[in-house]
Amino acid sequence: MNKIIALAGVVIKELYRRKDFYVLFVLTALLTVAAGSVNFFHDEKIVRYVKDICLLLIWVSALVIAIVTTARQIPAEREARTIFPLLAKPVSRAQVIVGKFLGCWLATGVALVVFYFFFAIITGSHEHIWPLGMYFQALWLHWAMLAIVIALVLLGSIYFAAPSSTSTITFIVVVAILGIGSHLKVIALQQPEPMQFLLTVVYFGIPHLEWFDLRDFLVYDQTLVSWTALALATVYAAIWTGIFLFLAWLGFNRKNLTT
Amino acid sequence: MKISPLLVLAALLTLAFTLATGLASRAEGWSVRAKSDNVFGMMFGDGRKLFANHFFTMADVYFHSGYYPSVFDKNSEEQKEIISASHGKKESEEDEKNEDFLGKPRDWIDAFGRHFRITQHTHLEHNNEREILPWLRLAADLDPQKIETYTVGAFFLREHMGRTQEAEAFLREGLRNNPDSCEILFELGRLYRDGMHDTGRARNVLELGIKKFQLRSPEQQKEDKLVLDDLAINLARLEEDAGNYGQAIHWFRLAQTVSPLPESLQKQIDEVQKKLDAATPLVPRK
Numbered sequence: 001m002n003k004i005i006a007l008a009g010v011v012i013k014e015l016y017r018r019k020d021f022y023v024l025f026v027l028t029a030l031l032t033v034a035a036g037s038v039n040f041f042h043d044e045k046i047v048r049y050v051k052d053i054c055l056l057l058i059w060v061s062a063l064v065i066a067i068v069t070t071a072r073q074i075p076a077e078r079e080a081r082t083i084f085p086l087l088a089k090p091v092s093r094a095q096v097i098v099g100k101f102l103g104c105w106l107a108t109g110v111a112l113v114v115f116y117f118f119f120a121i122i123t124g125s126h127e128h129i130w131p132l133g134m135y136f137q138a139l140w141l142h143w144a145m146l147a148i149v150i151a152l153v154l155l156g157s158i159y160f161a162a163p164s165s166t167s168t169i170t171f172i173v174v175v176a177i178l179g180i181g182s183h184l185k186v187i188a189l190q191q192p193e194p195m196q197f198l199l200t201v202v203y204f205g206i207p208h209l210e211w212f213d214l215r216d217f218l219v220y221d222q223t224l225v226s227w228t229a230l231a232l233a234t235v236y237a238a239i240w241t242g243i244f245l246f247l248a249w250l251g252f253n254r255k256n257l258t259t
Numbered sequence: 260m261k262i263s264p265l266l267v268l269a270a271l272l273t274l275a276f277t278l279a280t281g282l283a284s285r286a287e288g289w290s291v292r293a294k295s296d297n298v299f300g301m302m303f304g305d306g307r308k309l310f311a312n313h314f315f316t317m318a319d320v321y322f323h324s325g326y327y328p329s330v331f332d333k334n335s336e337e338q339k340e341i342i343s344a345s346h347g348k349k350e351s352e353e354d355e356k357n358e359d360f361l362g363k364p365r366d367w368i369d370a371f372g373r374h375f376r377i378t379q380h381t382h383l384e385h386n387n388e389r390e391i392l393p394w395l396r397l398a399a400d401l402d403p404q405k406i407e408t409y410t411v412g413a414f415f416l417r418e419h420m421g422r423t424q425e426a427e428a429f430l431r432e433g434l435r436n437n438p439d440s441c442e443i444l445f446e447l448g449r450l451y452r453d454g455m456h457d458t459g460r461a462r463n464v465l466e467l468g469i470k471k472f473q474l475r476s477p478e479q480q481k482e483d484k485l486v487l488d489d490l491a492i493n494l495a496r497l498e499e500d501a502g503n504y505g506q507a508i509h510w511f512r513l514a515q516t517v518s519p520l521p522e523s524l525q526k527q528i529d530e531v532q533k534k535l536d537a538a539t540p541l542v543p544r545k
Contacts, residue, residue: 040393041416041425048321048390141375182372183331185365208368211375216325222377229374 003091004099011103021111024061047126055215058115066146070104070153071163097249104150109143133224138214144237145212151244158251177209207240311402318394325377328360345414388419409433410446423454441486444468465494484517504535
């Protein structure tokens with residue numbers, strides 16, 4: 001476990017040395033503040049559109065940070081040839097995969113906490129209410145979803161040639177699942193066979209990332225999600241993360257690192 | 260011969276400057292976008308109308324607090340409720356049932372996923388209707404010819420937030436962009452009558468609305484006949500309240516020609532007729 005934590009620590013240090021997070025945070029903050037400063041019909045109590053814009057920016061930024069950071073982990077080690085001294089130490093390939101995952105996931109978690117803290121300050125200062133339970137649920141599910149995404153990117157980085165292709169493909173897949181994941185069954189029912197069967201298989205076979213999106217609950221001031229459902233969703237995220245990490249480990253084990 | 264790079268740069272800059280002075284006046288005519296007085300018009304051209312529709316839909320999504328069908332759900336093509344609400348339509352139980360676009364869960368994924376989405380049909384109330392306004396403002400900026408944006412925005416400003424000044428300014432802006440719109444004139448008339456209690460201005464505006472309607476082509480008049488119905492009924496009520504019963508009957512009769520409920524209008528005409536008879540002193544025939 002110590003080796004995994006040591007590996008994760010290196011990844012976290014790398015994230016806060018790079019400028020991606022700072023740039024995205026400043027951009028999110030600037031755009032949110034600019035949107036919040038617009039006056040519509042001389043009414044200063046209008047706030048939901050600011051929450052909507054801010055949360056959208058947070059989701060985009062978190063996805064970019066998670067995907068870009070993870071996609072370059074293993075290819076960068078191979079390119080710099082630091083993978084060989086790393087594996088020459090008593091560190092297994094499984095530990096490298098888990099360490100890289102944990103580092104990226106924790107680093108993204110830190111970034112998420114900063115983003116949601118900013119969101120809470122902005123909305124709380126407008127609305128004068130602090131739904132901390134809702135903030136926690138939204139942040140937790142968001143982070144759980146990013147675990148799946150990070151594991152998926154790690155898997156992609158084993159098989160795809162370059163970090164850029166891994167990032168692009170994963171980004172498209174994630175956005176597609178978030179956008180139409182829950183509607184695939186309806187779309188499938190409108191298709192002729194064998195498309196209907198294929199789409200139904202895809203519907204049941206993909207990780208349903210859209211469950212983890214509680215933005216509407218925050219924007220429209222809804223009540224808390226049931227804690228049982230939250231726990232089950234967390235287990236679901238853990239299972240999918242495990243599946244992707246296992247596949248990544250299988251691929252990494254078979255990978256010839258010298259080519 | 261060796262030419263100095265600085266000389267080449269100076270020559271190119273001079274050439275570019277000379278061309279710019281010659282072309283600037285002609286280039287103005289090349290693009291319609293550049294002529295737009297609106298920053299969105301300049302940026303997106305006619306494509307901005309697509310965004311305007313999206314933002315108008317966003318206002319309806321906010322009105323339902325996020326409970327809204329996607330393009331994949333049934334009911335996605337239904338009329339927006341902010342429009343029907345602005346026409347004074349109250350929702351019946353049957354309407355509520357029809358708007359349950361989710362139905363029963365299709366499978367366990369759908370059932371479990373409903374824990375994480377809004378599944379209750381509610382409308383904004385208690386002054387929270389203000390939350391739809393930014394989207395209407397943006398929709399109006401993006402497509403100044405979209406008339407519903409002004410009428411819906413003004414209705415919510417007046418009826419739910421009591422902001423008659425802002426509602427009037429918004430409608431006036433709409434009227435500047437759409438000078439022939441009877442719908443905006445109707446909403447403006449309602450604002451003067453119900454919001455500002457200014458009968459004179461309300462009468463002028465509603466009568467202007469009827470004149471504008473009569474200038475429309477017969478096909479368009481047939482298509483938009485409900486606007487005439489609204490204009491004439493409001494004018495009739497205004498005249499009835501002012502004690503001009505003869506005028507009120509005249510407008511009710513006009514509304515009857517296009518109304519889907521002419522019988523109920525006949526009852527109102529009869530009532531006003533009674534008032535008129537009571538008010539008119541009986542003069543013995545010679």
